[in-house]
Amino acid sequence: MERAEIKIARFSSCRGVAFEINPNRSNPFAIGSPTKQERIGTWLWLPWTRSNSFKILPQPRTISPTRSRTSSHFCDIDIEASDVELEFIAEVQDVEEADKAHRVKVQKLLPKNDTPRRSRLSIILLDQGFTFYKGLFVVCIALNMVALALSAVGYFPYAKKRATLFSIGNILALTLFRSEAFLRVIFWLAVKTLGRPCVSLGIKTATTSFLQSVGGIHSGCGVSSIAWLIYSLVLTLKNKDTTSLEIIVVAFTILSLLLISSLAAFPLLRHLHHNVFERTHRFAGWMALILLWLFIFLSMSYEPKSHTYDFTMSKVVKKQGLWLTLAITILIITPWLSVRKVQVSVSAPSNHAAIIKFEGGVQAGLLGRISPSPLSEWHAFGIISDGKKEHMMLAGAVGDFTKSLISTPPKHLWVRTMHFAGLPYLVNLYQRVLLVATGSGICVFLSFLLQPSKADVCLIWVAKDIELNFGREMRQLVNKYPKEKVIVHDTAICGRPNVAEMSVNAAIRWNVEVVIVTSNPEGSRDVLRACKRANIPAFGPIWDS
Structure with a gap:
């Protein structure tokens, strides 16, 4: 009996891109239902070299074709199914030992995919673990709560006298770390100073983690500003004689708007009703900013002894709160100055x-x-x-x-x-x-x-x-x-x-x-x-x- 001739077929993509075929089908370029496989599994053919010769690597059973049709992306080649099987047997024998160690190593590194599929929302909300973003959120909350606690027990008198200023300071920080203009400068500086071969990979990855997660500072400062404003209102209500009803009403309104904005940004609501979150966050924030200006002028112009307002600018401009509020306003307005209607x-x-x-x-x-x-x-x-x-x-x-x-x-x-x-x-x-x-x-x-x-x-x-x-x-x-x-x-x-x-x-x-x-x-x-x-x-x- 004559020895069977083994035909070694080489496949080349018309576009030079990676593709998969299953050798156990009558047409190797058709994607159909898996057939019975006894000797050969499913393989991935990729153009590893510039000459477009192909190396065979095993693929896990998780790969499954999405539908059945003949590829329109590749050149037409007439090949018998038996020829393809003979080729695969020959090629597998040549490369199996060389690739075995590499396959075992990679498989050990990959996570086991034996968990049931979960919804998109559950993955977003529950399946990310303790991220760098959450770490920055916790750090911001912790630092503010320590300062607030020290103020409440009398060890931080500066903060107790200026609780409202600390609330405004947190609003400035949250605005700063959501300002596209500010972050554009920070990203540019990071690339210019750290994007050099001499800088260690650890520093670069730490910088990437931080810059990618600055939203945690935004969220943490948002919650902290509410806490400081509540603390300020509690102190004010204990000393009603030092302020006016108008100031208290404006402060409560600002607090309500901040609470509404924060609740709208809660992850569950934000992902289920994104348009509601975006509009609430924007318009509540704008209203709070307008009222903050009113609060600044009222609180800094109020005379407790005469129960009157002195709107002398020389008095107001000396207050720190005015300049913090001005910085907040500039950061919020800047992106809107670049809005254009274009064709x-x-x-x-x-x-x-x-x-x-x-x-x-x-x-x-x-x-x-x-x-x-x-x-x-x-x-x-x-x-x-x-x-x-x-x-x-x-x-x-x-x-x-x-x-x-x-x-x-x-x-x-x-x-x-x-x-x-x-x-x-x-x-x-x-x-x-x-x-x-x-x-x-x-x-x-x-x-x-x-x-x-x-x-x-x-x-x-x-x-x-x-x-x-x-x-x-x-x-x-x-x-x-x-x-x-x-x-x-x-x-x-x-x-x-x-x-x-x-x-x-x-x-x-x-x-x-x-x-x-x-x-x-x-x-x-x-x-x-x-x-x-x-x-x-x-x-x-x-x-x-």
């Missing part, structure tokens, strides 16, 4: 996403806010730009506003021309970074592929029906980047991958300093946990900010 071009490659184009180039890593009506709601998106003539935003259809962009594309939108810095901007702190994105989350990273960056970035993008849902333009932007630094995984063709395992493998292979992920709460959590177990610094969205 936009909106296209919808599918009913899943819209592409919004604006004039003017934008630096990589910055984010922008847009609104159909500036006093109602604002939406933040990552900015895609080559830094030259134009920039654009990719808006996934997940809410009423983003869906309206697809159904009734607007000709004009309100924008804040002052773009703000977020986690993507801190890519510039590092020398080598792995960016992991799912779905429309790719928009915050694409600028790093289109314009020069201090960091050497690599990319993993996992999405469904990429060209169909996000358009050929998005695919072409990714294809401009060196293909040895990009893995694009289309789940409609390749099935749903274990993104956490894929990220750890890529981080080790590319020898990156840090992983930055943008995904849904569950996806981000899984990648962060996997990287933590592998001792790889990783950062993702702060859902409780």
Whole structure:
């Protein structure tokens, strides 16, 4: 009997991107229901080398195709099923021993995925553990409560006489750490001073954790300002003769507005009714600021002996509260001075996403806010730009506003021309970074592929029906980047991958300093946990900010 000839077939993607096939199907490019597997499992084929030869790595059983159809992304190759099986047997025998140790090592580092799936909200509220954000929140509360307690027992007389000033000081701090202009300067200084090869990785990751979590200071100071104002009102009511009824009424109104604003920001309400939170937070804050000015002038002009008001400016300007309130006002007004109504071009490659184009180039890593009506709601998106003539935003259809962009594309939108810095901007702190994105989350990273960056970035993008849902333009932007630094995984063709395992493998292979992920709460959590177990610094969205 003649010896069977083993045909070694090499597959090359038409677009040079990563893809999966299952050898146990009659058509290796069809994604269908899993068939009976006896000798060979499911494998992932990736273009590890520039020559587009492929290495075979085992994939966990968690990968499952999302639907059954023939791929339209690859060249047509006629191959018999028996030939594919013979090839896999030969190749597995060659690489199995070499890859065994690596597979065991990676699997040990990954968290066990044996817990039941939880809702998005439960992951946001309950499944993040004690984050750096919460740590900053606790520190702010603790410091203020210690000072308040010392004041109450008489060991801090300065605070007892100026309890209202401490409340205003906390309002200034919470405003400062939510000011997009102030944070833009802080992020820029951090990148300029710490984004050098000589600075240790530990300092860079600590800086990233802090800057990403400054919202904890905002929340902690907000609660503390309420505590100090209550304390001030209690002291005032004990000495009614030293103040007037008007001042007490204004102070109680400010307290009520701060309480309403804080309750609206409670995580459960904020995530379930975001528009209610945004409008309540904004308008209650504005009303409180107006009344704060009234309170400043009334309290600093009141004469207890004559029960009259002396509105002499020379007297008022000497008070610290006036200047703190002025600083708060400037910080709140500054972003609104950059609001403009601009012409936009909106296209919808599918009913899943819209592409919004604006004039003017934008630096990589910055984010922008847009609104159909500036006093109602604002939406933040990552900015895609080559830094030259134009920039654009990719808006996934997940809410009423983003869906309206697809159904009734607007000709004009309100924008804040002052773009703000977020986690993507801190890519510039590092020398080598792995960016992991799912779905429309790719928009915050694409600028790093289109314009020069201090960091050497690599990319993993996992999405469904990429060209169909996000358009050929998005695919072409990714294809401009060196293909040895990009893995694009289309789940409609390749099935749903274990993104956490894929990220750890890529981080080790590319020898990156840090992983930055943008995904849904569950996806981000899984990648962060996997990287933590592998001792790889990783950062993702702060859902409780």
